[in-house]
Amino acid sequence: MKPMKPIIISAALGILLVLSGCSTPPREYYAVSGDRGSMTVTSRDASKPCKATLDAANPVAMHDGDKPRAGDISADQMRSRMTKALAAQPLPPKRFTLYFIEGSDTLTAESKAVVASIFDEIKQRPDPDLIVVGHTDRVGSVADNDQLSIKRAGTVRQQLIKLGIDAENIQASGRGERAPLVPTADEVAEPRNRRVDILVR
Amino acid sequence: MKQFKYPLAALAVAALASPSAPALAEQAVLFQPWAAGIKVSNGTVQIVHGEKTYNGRVGAKLRVNDIVITGENSSVGLVFLDNSTLTMGPDTEVELKRYNYDPTTYMGAFDVFVKKGTVSLQPGDLAESGPDNVSVTTPKAELKGNAKQLLISVGDAK
Numbered sequence: 145m146k147p148m149k150p151i152i153i154s155a156a157l158g159i160l161l162v163l164s165g166c167s168t169p170p171r172e173y174y175a176v177s178g179d180r181g182s183m184t185v186t187s188r189d190a191s192k193p194c195k196a197t198l199d200a201a202n203p204v205a206m207h208d209g210d211k212p213r214a215g216d217i218s219a220d221q222m223r224s225r226m227t228k229a230l231a232a233q234p235l236p237p238k239r240f241t242l243y244f245i246e247g248s249d250t251l252t253a254e255s256k257a258v259v260a261s262i263f264d265e266i267k268q269r270p271d272p273d274l275i276v277v278g279h280t281d282r283v284g285s286v287a288d289n290d291q292l293s294i295k296r297a298g299t300v301r302q303q304l305i306k307l308g309i310d311a312e313n314i315q316a317s318g319r320g321e322r323a324p325l326v327p328t329a330d331e332v333a334e335p336r337n338r339r340v341d342i343l344v345r
Numbered sequence: 346m347k348q349f350k351y352p353l354a355a356l357a358v359a360a361l362a363s364p365s366a367p368a369l370a371e372q373a374v375l376f377q378p379w380a381a382g383i384k385v386s387n388g389t390v391q392i393v394h395g396e397k398t399y400n401g402r403v404g405a406k407l408r409v410n411d412i413v414i415t416g417e418n419s420s421v422g423l424v425f426l427d428n429s430t431l432t433m434g435p436d437t438e439v440e441l442k443r444y445n446y447d448p449t450t451y452m453g454a455f456d457v458f459v460k461k462g463t464v465s466l467q468p469g470d471l472a473e474s475g476p477d478n479v480s481v482t483t484p485k486a487e488l489k490g491n492a493k494q495l496l497i498s499v500g501d502a503k
Contacts, residue, residue, distance in 0.1 A: 170461075170499060170500035170501060171500070172483050172484070172485050172486060172497070172498065172499045172500075173496075173497070173498040174486070174488060174495070174496065174497055174498075175495075175496040176490075176492035176493075176494065176495055176496070177492075177493070177494045177496065178492065178493035178494055180491075180492075180493060181490060181491040181492040181493055182490050182491065182492060183488050183489065183490035183491075183492045183495055184488065184489055184490050185486050185487075185488050186486060186487045186488075186489075187485065187486055188482065188483075188484075188485055188486055188487055189485070198488075198490070198492065198495075199492075207483075207485045207486050209485065212485075212486055222496055222498070223496070225463065225498050226434060226463045226465060226496050226498065227434075228418075228420045228434040228435055228463070229420060229432045229433055229434030229437070229462075229463040229464060229465050229496075230432065230434075230465055231420065232385045232387065232420035232421055232422035232432040232433065232434070233385070233422055233430065233432055233465075234384035234385050234422040234423075234424050234430055234432075235384070237424075237428060270384065270403050270404075271382060271383070271384055271403045271404040273382055273424075275426070275428070275448075277448065290449065312379075313382075315378065315426060315448070317448030317449060318449060319448070319449055320449065322449075322450075343428070345382075345384070345424050345428075
């Protein structure tokens with residue numbers, strides 16, 4: 145039986161070489177997490193157009209050079225493969241809301257006090273940047289409210305710059321009446337919707 | 346442009362860079378927004394910006410066409426203007442191919458190329474206005490959709 149061994153070994157080696165040939169160029173793995181939403185994986189090789197869908201039922205897919213297909217690793221194995229990437233997740237943004245007197249870019253008295261807590265949060269972060277987003281209620285036209293919301297955000301941005309925040313690190317924008325805190329019919333005055341959201345990130 | 350009585354409003358709108366607002370293009374030069382900031386940086390992280398290479402320390406900013414590269418045992422976490430987050434594990438290379446974000450309507454486009462390594466992406470406001478706004482390409486595939494978190498591993502895990 146002894147002479148048989150080299151044949152078996154070389155046959156096994158041959159299979160190994162073929163297998164490793166399949167896996168170069170390197171394999172890719174894709175996964176989604178969460179119970180909502182999906183992702184479509186489309187092969188970029190136009191000669192082999194092929195798709196796979198990732199969702200809660202089929203969270204992992206792989207692509208070994210031929211086409212994307214169901215993954216040969218579990219979602220847990222995928223996450224352990226990603227440990228260091230997942231550990232680099234930044235702190236979630238903290239949201240503050242400031243309210244305005246109707247039709248104006250003047251803060252209510254209560255909201256002036258909130259500015260201090262914004263600065264407390266800024267001090268907690270290694271590289272703070274701020275996103276300032278203005279909103280209006282539904283009194284007036286969409287176009288006027290777009291302008292008013294940008295004006296409110298711009299006023300707050302300017303105040304924050306005066307208080308010492310680097311201008312490069314404050315982005316201001318307005319969402320007009322698109323994102324009410326309290327949904328209302330058109331032309332309804334609603335103080336809770338006349339606001340500026342500040343995200344400290 | 347006369348409706349923009351306030352310079353800040355003009356700046357904010359100029360930042361939209363929306364394809365539907367070409368008239369604002371001349372104002373966009375006043376404003377040079379970055380697309381993302383580095384919030385977490387461990388080990389060796391570099392940003393390749395044209396012919397220059399910067400240290401990808403916490404606070405460094407990423408612009409369109411920049412490439413982020415992590416070294417051995419390194420990782421990085423980025424936050425984009427639309428609150429998308431992207432994190433990278435060791436020996437990873439990612440290029441920001443396109444980033445247009447209209448903060449008023451949430452319309453725009455966000456394309457990244459993952460050349461190698463491990464990447465986690467949690468799309469932000471841009472994914473809310475359309476599942477096709479966010480696209481990730483790899484050497485073999487293109488991924489689009491509205492998943493809350495996408496994990497990608499290209500090549501051997503490190």
